[in-house]
Every structure is written in C-alpha cells, then in structure tokens.
Amino acid sequence: MDGDWCSLEELGPLSQLTRLNISSLENVSSSSFAKKARIDEKVRLSYLRLECTSRIGHDGQLVKDEEGIPEKQQRGIEEVFNELHPPSGLETLGIRGYFGQRLPRWMVSTTVVALGCLRILTMDDLACCTELPNGLCQLPCLELLQIIHAPAIKRVGPEFLQPNHHWHNHSQVGASFPRLSRLDSIGLVELEEWEWQEQVKAMPILAQLKLEKCNLRRVPPSLAFHARALKKLFIYDVKHVCSLENFASVVHLDVFRDTDLERISNLTKLQKLVIVECPKMKVLEGLAALLRLNLEDYDMQTVPRYLQDVKPRLMLMDCSLPLLTSIAAGKHGPEWDKFSHIHQVKAYADDEGIPRKKYMLYTRDPFRFETNISFSAIARHGIAPSSDQWTVSSGVFSVHTTCRRQI
Known part of the structure; x- marks a missing residue:
C-alpha cells in the first residue's frame, strides 16, 4: 500500500468488494499483474471502472503531440484489459482512456453473454478503437449505453445490431438491445455511416437517443421504424444530415448546429421542437401535435418562412x-x-x-x-x-x- 493506492496484485484477496475504480492502467507492465487482481472472482462487485490516462484532446482527436500510439503499447493494454474480466453479477461498467485497437475479448459476442446483469455501460476516450463491440446487443439487461470520444470509428456496421446465431435462437425477446432505453453517441468525430438493415429488429424500448459531434450522413431509417418507443431525440453538431423524418413516437426533438439540416417532417406526435443555429432549415411539415417551438440563431437576418407551415401554441425566439x-x-x-x-x-x-x-x-x-x-x-x-x-x-x-x- 502507498497511501490510498495499491497494486493490482493486492486486489486479489479482496473478495467482498462491491465498488472498484482502477486508474492509470497504462502503467501496468505485464498482463500477469492484472490476472492476479482476480476481478472475475469478486462476486459481490456491482460497479467497476477501468481507466487509462486519456490521449484525447479538446477537439475529440488524439492530442497534437501524439504521432500515434506504438503498436507494442496497444497490444500491451489489450492484454492487460483481457485479464480484467468482470464478474457475472456486474451492473455498471465504465471504461475510460483505453487505447487498444480491439476492445477486450470479454466484450465480443462469444463471451459477453457472461455479463448478463450489466445495466449501464460507459466507454469514454477510445483513442484507437476502429469498431464498436459486436456483443453488446446480446446483453438482456443493458439499459444505458454511452460511447464518448472514439475518433477512429468511421462506421457502425451491422455487427453492432445483429446478435450471433446461437443467442438469437434462444432469446425470448427476438430483438437486439432488448432493454436499452438510452443511447448516447458523443464525439465520434469521424463517424460517417450507421448501417441498420431493415429486417433487423433492435432497440424496441429505446426512449432517448443523443447523437453529438459526428459526420453522419443520415440517421438510419430503420431507427425510426424499429425504435417505436423513442420519445426524445437530440441531434447536436451533426454536420451532414439533411433530413429527420418519420419518427412517429418522438415528442421532444432538439437540433443544434446541424449545418446541413433542411427538413423535419412527419413527426406526428412531436410536442416540443428546439432549433439552434441550423441555417439551411427550410421545411417543417407533418408536425400536427407541436405545442412549443424554440428558435435560437443570432445570425438570422429574417424570421424563417418555414414558421408559416407550423402552428405551435408557443414560440420562443432568441x-x-x-x-x-x-x-x-x-x-x-x-x-x-x-x-x-x-x-x-x-x-x-x-x-x-x-x-x-x-x-x-x-x-x-x-x-x-x-x-x-x-x-x-x-x-x-x-x-x-x-x-x-x-x-x-x-x-x-x-x-x-x-x-x-x-x-
């Protein structure tokens, strides 16, 4: 022990821990030390946070003095995290500052089912990961998923939503992310594509979605079709999305600094709409239930003509x-x-x-x-x-x- 700090090896005998935060994991010289922590044996553990020192700058990219993280260091941190397998009863997991290219083995489809009690997962500052884990959609209890600052991810492919064959055949729910109610994707600054095949059922009870700071070209139409419980949709600093349409269940929509957004249509239950600095906005239609419209843009030279096509009870303008x-x-x-x-x-x-x-x-x-x-x-x-x-x-x-x- 050194003050309030201890080595990973000293964690091994502490079998009754319920909450654990391990930081500065980049300093662990060998995965053998991580293995001696015996994280997977701590059956009472409900909260776990694993942290490395962040390599992400304020712009969401690798810090400017980083010319790339050496491959040897990436492999080393991958090996360390592979040995920090959480126990099956874990409910909350946070990963921050991880700089491996591949997420830990226990987050992929063949093994993630062991985390069947996980309710909350936050992944922050994934400097080098190029893909999201393909096993999360199988977790039967996952309610909140936050992915924050992952500058190497350019595409969310079908593997993010499609469970493996074995799980799909034995699931009573029959949909990916069956219990997910909130999804936050923030600072995936290079993300351009989110693929969601029409036949893939997913996120049936998703209630809130936030997409912030990315280059996504469109919000997948299947999201509007399958996420029929979605009530709140927040689109912030998404540069290339031109339209938001057919979200039949959304009652609250915020669009902030979405510079290419031109159309919002067929949101039949929408009650509150907030538009901030969307200079290309031209069309609002199919918003019959709209009660409140907030409009903020200090560069506007005239009141937008699209207001003539909606009839909220209250409009608040800055x-x-x-x-x-x-x-x-x-x-x-x-x-x-x-x-x-x-x-x-x-x-x-x-x-x-x-x-x-x-x-x-x-x-x-x-x-x-x-x-x-x-x-x-x-x-x-x-x-x-x-x-x-x-x-x-x-x-x-x-x-x-x-x-x-x-x-």
Whole structure:
C-alpha cells in the first residue's frame, strides 16, 4: 500500500468488494499483474471502472503531440484489459482512456453473454478503437449505453445490431438491445455511416437517443421504424444530415448546429421542437401535435418562412437586436405574416451585454402586443408602427418586465 493506492496484485484477496475504480492502467507492465487482481472472482462487485490516462484532446482527436500510439503499447493494454474480466453479477461498467485497437475479448459476442446483469455501460476516450463491440446487443439487461470520444470509428456496421446465431435462437425477446432505453453517441468525430438493415429488429424500448459531434450522413431509417418507443431525440453538431423524418413516437426533438439540416417532417406526435443555429432549415411539415417551438440563431437576418407551415401554441425566439427590432414593428413590419398565426410569441435579444434585455411579447387571442424596443429604434429601420399600437405597448411595459424571467 502507498497511501490510498495499491497494486493490482493486492486486489486479489479482496473478495467482498462491491465498488472498484482502477486508474492509470497504462502503467501496468505485464498482463500477469492484472490476472492476479482476480476481478472475475469478486462476486459481490456491482460497479467497476477501468481507466487509462486519456490521449484525447479538446477537439475529440488524439492530442497534437501524439504521432500515434506504438503498436507494442496497444497490444500491451489489450492484454492487460483481457485479464480484467468482470464478474457475472456486474451492473455498471465504465471504461475510460483505453487505447487498444480491439476492445477486450470479454466484450465480443462469444463471451459477453457472461455479463448478463450489466445495466449501464460507459466507454469514454477510445483513442484507437476502429469498431464498436459486436456483443453488446446480446446483453438482456443493458439499459444505458454511452460511447464518448472514439475518433477512429468511421462506421457502425451491422455487427453492432445483429446478435450471433446461437443467442438469437434462444432469446425470448427476438430483438437486439432488448432493454436499452438510452443511447448516447458523443464525439465520434469521424463517424460517417450507421448501417441498420431493415429486417433487423433492435432497440424496441429505446426512449432517448443523443447523437453529438459526428459526420453522419443520415440517421438510419430503420431507427425510426424499429425504435417505436423513442420519445426524445437530440441531434447536436451533426454536420451532414439533411433530413429527420418519420419518427412517429418522438415528442421532444432538439437540433443544434446541424449545418446541413433542411427538413423535419412527419413527426406526428412531436410536442416540443428546439432549433439552434441550423441555417439551411427550410421545411417543417407533418408536425400536427407541436405545442412549443424554440428558435435560437443570432445570425438570422429574417424570421424563417418555414414558421408559416407550423402552428405551435408557443414560440420562443432568441435572435439579434436588428431582427428583434423588425419583429417589434408588429403588423406594420415585414416579419408579421410569418408568426402572426401562432397563439403566443416571445422574442428576445441581448443588448449592451445583458442577455434578453430587449423583448417583444405577442398573444393572438385575446390580442396583446408589447415591446421595450423604442419607437425611434423601429423608425430608424424605416418602419412606422401605428401610434395606437405603441401606446398600448407602453402602457403594460412594467408588468411584463417582472414576469418574463419566469418563462
């Protein structure tokens, strides 16, 4: 023992452990030391975290001073992890900083069934892995899967979803990832393709999916077809996806900085939609259940025309001060026809470094329109709102400055 630290060999006799975090595994000189830890014999262990020092930088790639990890080091860490086989009763597993090319043998299809109690799996900073493990889809209890920062993965192939023949014939569920309710894929920065064959049943109770920071060209149509319990879908910084369609069960969709996204359609149960900095967005259709639309883009020069094709009860907009000034002209301004059909609109802009200092609040029925944008500021935009509208707006100014922060 050295303070609170011990060697892997000293872990061997500790048979009653329930939680274990092993870090700096890159310093283990031989897999024989890992074997002496006897991880697979610790039958009471429910939580295990295995860590190496991360080689991933802030951009999601190998750190700049890394010219590649030597093959000898990669083989060495693979051998160490192969000897850290978790016990069959493990419920939570975290792997961080692993830099082998191949994931441990106990994560592939022929042996992963031994982890039949695993509920939560997090894999973070997989610097050199080129494939996701092909056995995870067999785990009958897996509920949460997080894959974070895996810059060498360019494709998710069919092996990720298809169980091996033996398991498929004996499974009562008949679907891959039968209990998975949440999947997060974050920072697979080179990922371009996710293949999901139409006949492959998978993720029948998936409720939440996050795809963030990748080059995926499309979200597989089979996801919308088979993941019929999906309620929340978050697509952040996915550069090449052009459309999101036919997710019949989704009620909440966030799209952030998806620079090529043009169309969102046929999401018949969608109630909340958040669009942030999606400059090519052109089409919103088939969103009959939409209740709330949040729109944020400080580079917008005009209110998007696609708003005319949806009718949420509430729209919340964050935009530039010049655009807000144009909106604040109300029915006398150029933006009015794009949002006047919406029951309630709340639009904000930052001013003098103060977030949301300026605002416009509008209710269709009963009609109410107010703003703290000055008459002179609107007039400088070449727009002259009627004096009766402006008088009403000024009369209720103080009421809404105290209430609007509750939104």
